[in-house]
Amino acid sequence: MADAPATLLRRVVGPARHAGSPRTVLVVMCAGYFLVLLDVTIVNVALPSIGSGLGTDVGGLQWVVDGYALALAALMLTSGTAGDRYGHKRVVLTGLGVFGLGSLACGLAPDVPVLVAARVVQGVGAALLLPGTLAIIGRAFPDRAGRARAIGLWAGIGSLALPAGPLLGGLLVDGLGWRAVFLINVPIVLAALVRSAAVVHESREGDAPRIDLPGMLLGGLLLVATTYAFIDGGRSGAGAPQVLTAAVVAVAALVAFGAAEARRGDDAMLPPALLERPAFDAANIAAGIMNLCTLGTLFVLMLFLQSVQDRSALTAGLAVVPLFAPLAVIAPFGGRITSRIGARLPAAAGLLCAAVGLALLSRAEPRSAYPVLLPAFLLWGAGLGVLTPAVVAAAIAAVPGERSGLASAVNNTARQTGGAVGIAVAGAIAGRPGDQAHFVRGFHVVALGAAGLYAAAVALVLLLLPGALVPARR
Known part of the structure; x- marks a missing residue:
């Protein structure tokens, strides 16, 4: 089941003739992309088992899912710039390593706080990995027709991850327990890391802008504060002091984010224009x-x-x-x-x-x-x-x-x-x-x-x- 994306790609584009060929690069990058999207849906099937196994309520389960989603959303724009500036291969390899370590930590987590922290690490790895896979595929297929076909396969493999997530998750949870949902990523990531290091050529943009650190931090604070306000509001009520504080922080972060992006203009993480x-x-x-x-x-x-x-x-x-x-x-x-x-x-x-x-x-x-x-x-x-x-x-x-x-x-x-x-x-x-x-x-x-x-x-x-x-x- 784990080899399904690579097997499909080999059947469609044929076997790679040599290490570093565009076809080999496509297989490896799509495997990483598949893992990122698989973790969007596969965890949902495991939620009741995680709740009973670690003794947490709905609020804890929300953080298990949102820890991944928040890190992915907060870093998505920045990671694309990081690839342009420092090299897409370097950023993708880092993303794979971080994602693998996060997956291992999730599978070994003794309690919900550790699991949520590990899910954040997974999300950071996914954010570093996701934009770079498409950039590397674009470089590997310089002709327009070949690039369009490769991107179509990349998107198709991503689409397969969505139905595969609940099905694979159900098999793993019923057969091996909820920890297997995370631990299955580890050997796949290791194989993808070794193969990516061997076949992917480094690429970067000479005039890439600097990373918008204020925008990244303020945007992340806005997302976390907003999410906390809703999750804890469901537990404690909308009028709870901590919920109101989180709402105020979210509004302040939104105002500060808008001002910071306006100052940077076209170099902003999210250009106002x-x-x-x-x-x-x-x-x-x-x-x-x-x-x-x-x-x-x-x-x-x-x-x-x-x-x-x-x-x-x-x-x-x-x-x-x-x-x-x-x-x-x-x-x-x-x-x-x-x-x-x-x-x-x-x-x-x-x-x-x-x-x-x-x-x-x-x-x-x-x-x-x-x-x-x-x-x-x-x-x-x-x-x-x-x-x-x-x-x-x-x-x-x-x-x-x-x-x-x-x-x-x-x-x-x-x-x-x-x-x-x-x-x-x-x-x-x-x-x-x-x-x-x-x-x-x-x-x-x-x-x-x-x-x-x-x-x-x-x-x-x-x-x-x-x-x-x-x-x-x-």
């Missing part, structure tokens, strides 16, 4: 809403399937495969449709389809049979398959060509940020699965709220996204 483009803003807001609703609802859904409906980790993982399989299958076709007719209509259609699927989840009850859930999963997943390539393409098309890499990184950051906040909000609304009646009501509120946000985003994309993907001018 980009935010003056309405289509760019709309694409990233839609991307943030997409992950806020998807990952937030998924967090509560996996607790519902296991803790309320008493499914095993494996059957719960199998249950949500129809949610992620349409995303993996439809996304490539969604990309082709977007390239032909523009992002506006595919984004709106994807949002509406996913909204209907999420709304149908409000029918789920403790004794609901699987056929009640299946239509919701299929519609939700199909909507995501159309929506995802549309919002990414819209964000890139909204900026000049030389800033397309930054636009992609901002869009990815928006998605990771939305996911982190969504998990915090959804967990706070649903509460403890042990209080079954309250939890089920909260699950319904989360599903309907997510559907409402998706429906509201339809108006945003119809109003602000262009009808055709015309490259933006300066």
Whole structure:
């Protein structure tokens, strides 16, 4: 199972003729990318087992998921610049090493604080690794046609990680326990490290800007304070002193972040000039809403399937495969449709389809049979398959060509940020699965709220996204 991405790539592009060939580089980089995305979904299946094994509540489980997502979101933009400045190979190798060490620490964690800290380390490694994989693939395939084919395979391998996560997670948790979900990464990372060191050539940009340290720190503080306010607000109530303090810190960090980025101008981690483009803003807001609703609802859904409906980790993982399989299958076709007719209509259609699927989840009850859930999963997943390539393409098309890499990184950051906040909000609304009646009501509120946000985003994309993907001018 762990070799599935590399095996698929070898079948599609053929065996590499020699070490350092573009095909070898593609296989190794896609293996790293697969691991990063696998950890976005695989952990959700293990949450009930982690909760019972380490004696933690929903708040602790939220931090287990969000520790990874917050580090990934906070460092995504900076790590791309670090690769340009210090060398993509060096940054990717560092990311693989950090990710592997974090995975090992997760698998050996004796309690929740150590596990959350290890998840943050994993997220740091993932943030260093993710942008560099695409940059290295771009350098390995200098011709446009070969690069486009390689990037398509890279994206396809990433899509496979989403349905593989719940399925593989269920197998590991039921067969070996929740620690195996993390420990399985270690041998794969070691193999990828050795192979990457041998086949990847170093590359860097001579005129790369300096790392925006104030922006990185203030942006990270904003994300952590916001997440803490929601998670602890669900435990202690919105009026608790620590919750109010976290909210004040978040607002102050937001103001300071805006001021710091304005001072740096085009050298900022998030250049203010980009935010003056309405289509760019709309694409990233839609991307943030997409992950806020998807990952937030998924967090509560996996607790519902296991803790309320008493499914095993494996059957719960199998249950949500129809949610992620349409995303993996439809996304490539969604990309082709977007390239032909523009992002506006595919984004709106994807949002509406996913909204209907999420709304149908409000029918789920403790004794609901699987056929009640299946239509919701299929519609939700199909909507995501159309929506995802549309919002990414819209964000890139909204900026000049030389800033397309930054636009992609901002869009990815928006998605990771939305996911982190969504998990915090959804967990706070649903509460403890042990209080079954309250939890089920909260699950319904989360599903309907997510559907409402998706429906509201339809108006945003119809109003602000262009009808055709015309490259933006300066």
